[in-house]
Amino acid sequence: MVHTPASPQPYSTHAVSNQPPPLAPYDASQDAALLEGLRREGADWAEEGIRRLGRRAGSEEAQEWGELANRHAPVLRTHDRYGHRVDEVDFHPSWHELMRVAVEEGLAGAPWADARPGAHVARTAGGLVWGHTEAGHGCPTSMTYAAVPALRRQPDLAKVYEPLLTSRAYDPGLRVPADKRGLLAGMGMTEKQGGSDVRTNTTTATATAEAGVYTLRGHKWFTSAPMCDVFLVLAQAPEGLSCFLVPRVLPDGTRNAFRIQRLKDKLGNHSNASSEPEFDGTVAWLVGPEGQGVKTIIEMVNCTRLDCVMSSATLMRKTLVEAGHHVRHRSAFGARLVDQPLMRNVLADLALESEAATTLALRLAGAADRAVRGDEGERAFRRLATAVGKYWVTKRGPAFTAEALECLGGNGYVEDSGMPRHYREAPLLSIWEGSGNVNALDVLRALGRDPATVDALFAELAPARGADARLDAAVTRLKDTLATATPSGARRLVELMALTLQASLLVRHAPSAVADAFCATRLGGDWGHSFGTLPDGADVDAILERALPAAG
Structure with missing residues (x-):
């Protein structure tokens, strides 16, 4: 008589534990x-x-x-x-x-x-x-x-x-x-x-x-x-x-x-x-x-560049949500990842970048809407700020997505997690509708051909004057940099424009914890060379409570 061994049970060598449940269903508008x-x-x-x-x-x-x-x-x-x-x-x-x-x-x-x-x-x-x-x-x-x-x-x-x-x-x-x-x-x-x-x-x-x-x-x-x-x-x-x-x-x-x-x-x-x-x-x-082919399509370029900013901001938010979900359900070294101080610093830093990108995208959309309806000040602001936003937000996307992927560790490096797809997508947005150099030089072109764009930019920054000394100092640096702008320094100029613009929006509209941490790091120099280097004084808890969707 031949003995047939019993079929092994699934996962007979181990139990599946300490893995996050699927994120879906969730509410993508909970932001x-x-x-x-x-x-x-x-x-x-x-x-x-x-x-x-x-x-x-x-x-x-x-x-x-x-x-x-x-x-x-x-x-x-x-x-x-x-x-x-x-x-x-x-x-x-x-x-x-x-x-x-x-x-x-x-x-x-x-x-x-x-x-x-x-x-x-x-x-x-x-x-x-x-x-x-x-x-x-x-x-x-x-x-x-x-x-x-x-x-x-x-x-x-x-x-x-x-x-x-x-x-x-x-x-x-x-x-x-x-x-x-x-x-x-x-x-x-x-x-x-x-x-x-x-x-x-x-x-x-x-x-x-x-x-x-x-x-x-x-x-x-x-x-x-x-x-x-x-x-x-x-x-x-x-x-x-x-x-x-x-x-x-x-x-x-x-x-x-x-x-x-x-x-x-x-x-x-x-x-x-x-x-x-x-x-x-x-x-x-x-x-x-x-x-007049270029003149004919310039309005088209303004629209698609806005969508590059929007899509980069979307990728940031999506990967932040994925990272936040993972660390809430994963434990290591005796505690949930979301409770580990350094992981909280990383997530809060990502949250600042995500909020700044989303806020700028919607401000640019508002300018587009009002420009279409005949507002000349908004038209001038849109002409300059859309190129600035396209340059900066899409540049931040790949580094942001890589950091969010790293929050998942090895789990984030496999296709099933979806994070590799987001990571591959991110660089496209800094290339489509003009790579970094093209957009930076386009900013110089706008400044030279349409002086109203400079007035519109500083009119946008003015309502935040006096609210944060670091922002005020950055605006002064921006004025000085504009006076000596050259093609070889176009990226430096555009980056300063982008950061002062984002900081101004956050100072005016975001909670103080968000605005203060952004200005301290992006403008004040109290920041390292990667995400997760917020200073000890940053209100990480308040930033995360605002940024992460309610736990499901």
């Missing part, structure tokens, strides 16, 4: 800095919707959508089964669920059709919570949002396309744009020989017999979201670099020449397709005057 900023910047009417969206973002279902959309990356399909060229990109169903919610919640072009003051603030707040799901699908929603003001430079085109770009209907698939319930927009700006230096573009635009209609020929190097319906593209026309609208499907139902050569194999942002398309006889409509 005091976000809700206070929403109200302060004129969108208090949107709070109920933001809270609802925050609960949905933190749901088990939505969190799984984010994971699956990144695990199952988009796939390029150049031809159909019969050999016809189709140039389509196939996505996992989870991507479409994320996109559907984002568009329906007004995170694409909807604010341009909303007459309520604060509509653009509400959209930014929505992005700050819905971004807790995953970052990649924020790319097409951002470009759709940014395309509307650029398209308004050509009123006849805006009349046709704007109602569809501002629609809250997600209608995927390539069809005649006018026959769809809603549209998404992409961009085709950069080329391999120039990157951010778009004036070196070699794609050519040749006028046809029809007024305003051209054909394009050339190759684009980084065109994200190639499944979108229409694209704003830069090409060289007879009068110089110009902006064009390129639909994937022409009005007669035929496919426009939009040959996708490959999808990029990127460090992160895996859920979102980025492509290299070729144009050869591609039909395009002129947007704005010939030769």
